[in-house]
Amino acid sequence: MSDHERHREDVGAYLLGALNDIDRRAFERHLRGCDECREEVARLRPAADVLPSSVVQLDPPPGLKARLMAQVEGESNVTPLGRRRPPMRLVAVAAVLLVGLVVGFGVAQLGGDENRTVVATVDKAMPRAGGSLEIAGGRATLRLHDMPTLGGERVYQTWIQHGDRMVPAMTFEVGEGGRGRVPLPDVSDADGVYVTREPRGGAQVPSEQPIVSVPL
Numbered sequence: 001m002s003d004h005e006r007h008r009e010d011v012g013a014y015l016l017g018a019l020n021d022i023d024r025r026a027f028e029r030h031l032r033g034c035d036e037c038r039e040e041v042a043r044l045r046p047a048a049d050v051l052p053s054s055v056v057q058l059d060p061p062p063g064l065k066a067r068l069m070a071q072v073e074g075e076s077n078v079t080p081l082g083r084r085r086p087p088m089r090l091v092a093v094a095a096v097l098l099v100g101l102v103v104g105f106g107v108a109q110l111g112g113d114e115n116r117t118v119v120a121t122v123d124k125a126m127p128r129a130g131g132s133l134e135i136a137g138g139r140a141t142l143r144l145h146d147m148p149t150l151g152g153e154r155v156y157q158t159w160i161q162h163g164d165r166m167v168p169a170m171t172f173e174v175g176e177g178g179r180g181r182v183p184l185p186d187v188s189d190a191d192g193v194y195v196t197r198e199p200r201g202g203a204q205v206p207s208e209q210p211i212v213s214v215p216l
Contacts, residue, residue: 004034011040042127120144123211129178133193133214140184142193144212147178153200158182159210161192171202192216 007030013019014027031037120131120142131144142158150156150173158169174180187193195212196203 003030004036007031007034008037008040011037011044015041015044039124043124045127118214118216121213121215126211129212131180131212133184133187133216135187138186138188140187140193142180142182142184142195142212142214144174144180144182144195145178147174147180149174149178150197154197155200155202156180156195157198157202157206158184159194159196159206160184160187160190161194162190166194166206168202168204171198171200187216190216 007027010019010023010027014024019027031041115136118133118135120133122129122131126146126148128146129144129148130146131142134141134143147156155171155173157171159166160169161167169184170182172180172182184193193214193216194206194210196206196208196210198207
């Protein structure tokens with residue numbers, strides 16, 4: 001396996017904080033000189049950042065982490081120096097499973113389609129931005145973070161998709177930390193919620209492709 005292939009497998013573990021200090025520093029050195037890995041990190045970071053906070057967090061069953069990591073350790077390889085080191089692909093899988101299980105417990109608590117949280121997809125030009133749409137009965141709230149401040153004559157505008165129609169909704173600006181909280185009308189029969197950048201005062205039709213997308 002080449003150096004690049006090995007580090008490419010570390011992307012998921014790096015974003016989820018599953019690398020040890022030595023491997024993390026090695027990956028970050030590789031990242032400084034590898035456009036492909038930097039693009040992959042930027043593409044996956046929004047989902048990794050939002051995933052743990054997108055639903056109510058609950059503790060997994062006692063001993064779950066220990067059992068999962070013990071299984072990964074059992075699949076490890078012996079290096080020429082005799083040091084057992086789990087393959088990073090397995091470590092990344094273990095980290096994803098741990099996060100996914102905790103999130104899964106939270107989703108179960110939200111209960112059904114009437115109460116759910118949907119993670120937003122953000123344009124890759126804003127690698128740190130992210131958010132989610134919280135749906136509770138007939139109400140919905142779009143929460144965003146790390147969105148660029150527009151200022152000047154432009155604002156963000158939300159749109160609610162119904163089939164082929166994009167219905168204009170609330171315009172908004174972001175505050176500290178690029179955070180925005182946008183209350184929306186009932187989206188139970190909507191096909192998606194989207195955000196574009198529009199002239200101050202809003203628009204009747206989108207002037208650009210959405211930079212935030214929440215398909216429903």
